[in-house]
Amino acid sequence: MSKVFTITEGLENMGALRTGGQGSVYKGRRYGPIITAVKLLPTPIHTESTDDKNFRNFQNEVEKLKKVNEEPNPNVVKILNSGITESGSFPFIEMEFIDGPDLEDLLKPPHEPVFTIKEIIKLADQLANALSHCHKVSVKHGDIKSNNVKFNVHTGNYVLLDFGLSAMSDDQRRTSIRHAGAIEFMAPEQNEGLMYFQTDVYSYGIILYELIAGRVPFPLKDNGETARTAVMLAHMELEVPDAMELRRKNLPESWTEEKRELEMMVPSWLLQILSKCLQKDINNRFASGMELQDALVQGSIGAINTSHPDDAWNSDVLLKENERLQGLVLYYQENEGKQPAPTVVTAPDDPRSVRMSKPIFIMFMILLCGFTVFSAVVMDKFGGRIYHGVVNRLFKPSKKQQDTTTTQVSVPTRRDTQEQKPSIKPLEEEQNSNIPPEVDSTTDSILRNIQRIKKRNQDAQFYRDSVKKADTSNLNF
Incomplete structure (x- = not known):
């Protein structure tokens, strides 16, 4: 151009x-x-x-x-x-x-x-x-x-x-x-x-x-x-x-x-x-x-200018969106109110269910733990006495029977056993006439086992004492 x-x-x-x-x-x-x-x-x-x-x-x-x-x-x-x-x-x-x-x-x-x-x-x-x-x-x-x-x-x-x-x-x-x-x-x-x-x-x-x-x-x-x-x-x-x-x-x-x-x-x-x-x-x-x-x-x-309310957004789009959000809020609030309260022990459908609040459940567990500790302490200090007291209370062994058992050192022969049975049996029947036969035989077995253990411990202690007293200074190896 x-x-x-x-x-x-x-x-x-x-x-x-x-x-x-x-x-x-x-x-x-x-x-x-x-x-x-x-x-x-x-x-x-x-x-x-x-x-x-x-x-x-x-x-x-x-x-x-x-x-x-x-x-x-x-x-x-x-x-x-x-x-x-x-x-x-x-x-x-x-x-x-x-x-x-x-x-x-x-x-x-x-x-x-x-x-x-x-x-x-x-x-x-x-x-x-x-x-x-x-x-x-x-x-x-x-x-x-x-x-x-x-x-x-x-x-x-x-x-x-x-x-x-x-x-x-x-x-x-x-x-x-x-x-x-x-x-x-x-x-x-x-x-x-x-x-x-x-x-x-x-x-x-x-x-x-x-x-x-x-x-x-x-x-x-x-x-x-x-x-x-x-x-x-x-x-x-x-x-x-x-x-x-x-x-x-x-x-x-x-x-x-x-x-x-x-x-x-x-x-x-x-x-x-x-x-x-x-x-x-x-x-x-x-x-x-x-x-x-x-x-x-x-x-x-x-x-939004608070001094001029007309300056707010008031278009149809925002009004419809606001109504929709309010409806959603109400819907969720209603559904939340219909939900059952949670249980602690079992499901709510179980007829054997037990409902327990959280504070009560915690208190119950604390008491249970305390009782367990207390029981352990008592059993540690007095367990032996309680055990023997219960045994003596249930079985009540006779003094003569214990003495007779302790004097036995050797195992009796079959002949001696046959000879002794007539003399012991009347005594047991006389003293324990009210004790059932099965309890009597069990008690007799327990007492004999206790005597054997005591005898074994005594023999072992005797052997150890003999060794301590022996003069081993002149021994040559």
Whole structure:
């Protein structure tokens, strides 16, 4: 493409991107593959001197714009350069070239006439971030509209462009707005050439309204003076139409009924922000982009302002979800109340089961352990006595029988046994006439075994005593 005119040395003019009464935007290229966007302002500056009021104002505003890029922001276009064109003496601002469609194109066919709720919230957050970033360095944009917000196809971000009005003087701005400005996006005070932070907030609200409803609240029918005046008066005097009613009418017919109902559930906090941005009085709007961004953050996380109950999330989605969760809580509470209490000893279905509380069971185990220890101590000290006492109590052996048994040293012969039986048996029968035969024989056997053990112990002790007393001094081995 042939050059229209020379912008400045080293910057090639590649043709107009957009022209208008507030200036034209050209596609520029520096030596190499770097592509930029050049904004030319409509009022020429013939002398680059501080004595020229227009040049001085331009330089002051450009210095403000440079502050915008002191901290990088993905939602604000980068200002690369500024100066005066070599031909025509027009002031220009060179900016980063954003490759992608603008919002005006995204709302036209073949695209849908309205944005989805997800995309609305994304753009609202990123555009508020851009405004907050500019207002922090005291830069007012003044020309926020749908074709000054671009979608960067390489990063997926929405970027705020064209700071042309920011670089104009008040007189230039007033003349430009009155004759060539995008009147559908302008705040009421801009008709008088005034510009505040709240002015950008109002234009932000118009863009948000357009995304929700599918069109601006007061469309411009034609570019005639009468139509422009009608739109200007509407911004100043008329109530804003219901955005949700327009959204229902503009929903795409290609969407399913389920999706249409889902996309009608715009969060109430977003509608509250929209209403506040579009107030006629600047004092009733958000004071700046920073305050607007804070409101978006609080709304997106569901924060509730106790002093303003209407700011709470009260959308149908949250109400239905709340009812569902309450039903689940009641269901689990009822089921928990129906569960039987756990038993300690046996299963509850056993008819022989014994239910015992935990404290009683612990006390019972302590007593059982104490009784066991006490029994062990008693048996250790008095076990022998108790045993002999029980034996003597049960069997009651006679003294004569014990004496007779102890005097026996050798095992009697069969003949002696036969001779002794007649003499012993009458005595046993006489003394133990009341003892059963089986007990008598058992007792006799036990006593004989005891005597044998005693005899064995005595013989062993005798042998040991004899060895100790023996004189072994003369023994030789």
